[in-house]
Amino acid sequence: MGYLYDSLLAAIKLIVGFDKDVLITVWTSLYTSTVAILLASLLGIPVGLWLGISKFRGRRALVTLLNTLMALPTVVVGLLLFGVLSRQGPLGGWGLLFTPAAMILGQMVLATPIVANYVHAAVIGADRRILPTLRSLGATSWQASLQLLRDIRFGVMAAVIAGFGRVIAEVGIAMMLGGNIRGTTRTMTTAIALETSKGEFAFGLSLGLVLMAVALLVNLGLNFLQQR
Amino acid sequence: MKRSTILMSLLIFLLFCSSASAFDHLRLATTTSTENSGLLTILLPPFEQHNNCKVDVIAVGTGKAIKLGETGDVDVILVHARGKEDRFVAEGFGVDRRDIMYNDFVIIGPTDDPAGIKGQKDAAAAMAHIAAAGFTFVSRGDDSGTHTREKELWAAAGVAPAGNWYLEAGRGMGEVIVMAGERQGYTLTDRGTYLAFKEKTPLRIAVQGDTRLYNPYGAIMVNPQRHPHVKADLGRKLLDYLTSQSARVLISGFRHGSEQLFYVED
Numbered sequence: 158m159g160y161l162y163d164s165l166l167a168a169i170k171l172i173v174g175f176d177k178d179v180l181i182t183v184w185t186s187l188y189t190s191t192v193a194i195l196l197a198s199l200l201g202i203p204v205g206l207w208l209g210i211s212k213f214r215g216r217r218a219l220v221t222l223l224n225t226l227m228a229l230p231t232v233v234v235g236l237l238l239f240g241v242l243s244r245q246g247p248l249g250g251w252g253l254l255f256t257p258a259a260m261i262l263g264q265m266v267l268a269t270p271i272v273a274n275y276v277h278a279a280v281i282g283a284d285r286r287i288l289p290t291l292r293s294l295g296a297t298s299w300q301a302s303l304q305l306l307r308d309i310r311f312g313v314m315a316a317v318i319a320g321f322g323r324v325i326a327e328v329g330i331a332m333m334l335g336g337n338i339r340g341t342t343r344t345m346t347t348a349i350a351l352e353t354s355k356g357e358f359a360f361g362l363s364l365g366l367v368l369m370a371v372a373l374l375v376n377l378g379l380n381f382l383q384q385r
Numbered sequence: 386m387k388r389s390t391i392l393m394s395l396l397i398f399l400l401f402c403s404s405a406s407a408f409d410h411l412r413l414a415t416t417t418s419t420e421n422s423g424l425l426t427i428l429l430p431p432f433e434q435h436n437n438c439k440v441d442v443i444a445v446g447t448g449k450a451i452k453l454g455e456t457g458d459v460d461v462i463l464v465h466a467r468g469k470e471d472r473f474v475a476e477g478f479g480v481d482r483r484d485i486m487y488n489d490f491v492i493i494g495p496t497d498d499p500a501g502i503k504g505q506k507d508a509a510a511a512m513a514h515i516a517a518a519g520f521t522f523v524s525r526g527d528d529s530g531t532h533t534r535e536k537e538l539w540a541a542a543g544v545a546p547a548g549n550w551y552l553e554a555g556r557g558m559g560e561v562i563v564m565a566g567e568r569q570g571y572t573l574t575d576r577g578t579y580l581a582f583k584e585k586t587p588l589r590i591a592v593q594g595d596t597r598l599y600n601p602y603g604a605i606m607v608n609p610q611r612h613p614h615v616k617a618d619l620g621r622k623l624l625d626y627l628t629s630q631s632a633r634v635l636i637s638g639f640r641h642g643s644e645q646l647f648y649v650e651d
Contacts, residue, residue, distance in 0.1 A: 244457035336443040
């Protein structure tokens with residue numbers, strides 16, 4: 158019991174004490190995850206809409222593929238991009254490995270299928286008559302899609318929140334592509350892994366509690382946006 | 386409309402943040418034992434201030450650190466596996482190897498010492514004894530410097546470790562000490578990590594002092610002729626600094642509690 162109590166106490170100290178190292182890791186986690194989820198949304202929302210609206214041969218196969226990609230292990234994404242971004246890899250000249258940009262790229266790959274799947278499900282669940290009705294009223298297909306998006310906005314928000322939760326909580330990609338560099342690519346999750354390997358279990362757990370507090374704040378913010 | 390404005394300005398702001406970086410960065414791949422001990426957080430800042438740069442430390446096992454050097458993804462490596470280091474230089478991947486410091490390995494085990502190896506001076510014989518009696522031994526199993534040394538000791542003992550007493554964890558030193566403690570087994574660890582875990586593990590030192598447990602660390606610069614993007618000037622300065630008198634004072638003055646973790650050659 159002492160262990161859990163110590164962690165809770167340490168977490169509160171970290172939050173109210175504004176420890177500089179902890180603040181930097183919180184910031185790194187937040188901004189890489191945020192950029193990653195925004196990019197993933199830019200890709201995933203159109204893909205989800207398109208899969209939900211259009212009818213073509215092979216659509217089911219594509220949806221199944223997308224569903225399967227939701228099960229992508231983070232280390233596999235890490236390994237894949239490691240090979241691509243390493244100096245020996247095809248994009249090695251960019252020198253992106255062990256930078257925040259590499260983590261963002263990996264997390265984007267991780268989150269895009271999640272966003273696309275959720276949006277696809279929301280489109281399928283929406284009223285099937287919306288699009289024909291809008292078109293008959295003279296809307297272009299672009300305007301009709303925008304209106305549909307407005308109708309399923311709660312589903313889209315759920316997609317973004319699910320994707321964000323996945324990327325801010327993942328450790329494999331951040332560790333492999335970021336390298337857990339202090340002050341640069343150390344995120345909350347890689348910091349927890351590091352503290353665990355040092356045997357600082359209580360401190361690691363307290364960082365976990367800080368992570369949950371940050372996630373709560375982000376979700377409160379999204380909730381606020383949603384209600385406006 | 387307003388919401389998308391908020392989101393877009395957030396995105397632009399974040400992209401700005403990620404591109405801002407005024408310092409020159411030098412990448413150092415090193416072992417988890419060096420990083421976890423906390424040595425680098427006191428050793429590197431004077432160098433960073435003097436050269437107005439930042440050393441990005443990537444802490445992995447020795448095997449992976451050497452791989453990162455081979456592919457040119459880092460500028461300098463600081464590792465502990467002499468045989469592999471010499472091969473790294475001989476094959477043209479690295480240049481200018483320097484001896485930096487040393488510490489030693491110890492074999493730790495349960496306090497009641499079921500294998501009866503406590504005080505044994507011959508590390509290989511002690512390990513042969515563990516194997517013969519089938520007491521649990523937890524191996525790093527991750528191609529790290531410690532794992533390399535362990536395999537050398539098994540070879541010296543004439544044992545091919547296999548069986549349900551031999552657990553290959555594939556994890557870092559700290560995790561392996563915890564695992565060995567839970568399973569009441571033996572393991573080989575560097576002294577620094579053991580001291581950091583002394584409070585948290587029921588295991589105690591059984592064997593120490595064998596010359597084969599000596600653990601030297603070397604720093605090598607990645608060959609700039611092979612990888613032109615390597616920061617050779619800054620890398621050379623780091624090697625010079627690590628072998629300088631001021632760094633030697635910092636290394637030998639570094640303590641965990643009252644115990645010295647790293648030593649420099651006289």
